[in-house]
């Protein structure tokens with residue numbers, strides 16, 4: 094298991110030479126050698142001490158590196174990375190809210206206990222998924238800057254009120270986790286032999302509508318209450334329903350990433366951009382597999398049957414009766430139709446067509462989820478501008 098304890102450690106790790114792509118490290122070394130050679134040449138001409146400092150030389154080198162045709166990315170690759178950066182900044186914002194309350198270093202004991210009723214390691218997994226999202230956002234933006242492009246900055250949209258419960262920081266947020274409609278069609282989709290890219294439609298096994306995924310405040314859910322299984326009081330049931338919703342929301346978010354990255358990767362031109370998209374995309378898939386498993390524990394014994402006393406949301410027992418499309422331990426993707434119904438079924442990530450799993454589809458799915466409830470028109474305009482640009486990219490080799 095990986096050990097990650099603080100987000101600052103991860104952010105600095107993402108910018109250390111150890112974790113940079115080797116080609117970037119090589120580029121830096123090559124440029125530095127070029128600078129040294131040129132300085133020797135200028136010294137030989139008797140100019141070095143007069144007007145040129147090493148800093149000025151490096152600045153010149155930096156400009157040469159980013160403005161030459163070799164160092165620049167195509168407009169298409171920039172659009173793909175900018176949308177990925179947007180998605181990761183959004184993801185980092187929502188995961189940070191979960192981590193403040195429910196991670197291993199989180200601050201709401203009752204929420205942590207309720208999450209641990211899904212799996213004792215939930216707080217560690219939340220910490221690690223949060224650090225992964227922060228590292229993805231920091232890396233992609235740093236890569237864009239290294240190529241002379243603008244990073245994606247959503248700080249102007251940190252305007253939403255988050256949780257007021259013990260543990261949550263009193264800061265404005267980009268995303269809203271207080272009133273979610275969690276699309277559960279992924280649960281059925283990955284158990285089915287049909288594929289949305291070949292026209293299939295799915296229904297989730299139950300419905301999560303207008304439900305918080307983090308505690309609202311300490312009156313609604315006291316932070317130091319016990320969380321027995323099954324819950325004994327209305328407030329314990331409320332907190333358990335909130336934690337169960339979070340479990341399903343984690344899987345919803347990450348299955349979105351699992352489809353988005355292959356969809357973006359299919360359009361990449363530069364090999365290094367393709368490498369970034371498939372390498373980060375693989376981690377989204379890893380996250381999805383984990384959360385798929387954990388969320389099933391909310392709808393199997395002994396936890397199944399929790400009812401939220403405020404919203405009436407009920408978590409059924411999906412193993413009673415066990416069926417192909419509901420049984421909770423069927424978490425690995427079922428082989429499905431892929432490319433053509435005349436070919437044999439194949440176990441794949443789905444969807445991966447732009448219209449079903451691309452950038453616009455991602456913005457629409459996150460919006461329908463309620464994740465951006467309260468956001469400004471400018472937020473949605475920017476999101477759709479970046480998404481349309483990414484979806485319009487054609488692979489050019």
Ligand SMILES: [Fe+2]
Nearest residue numbers: 181184226229
């Ligand atoms: Fe991510």
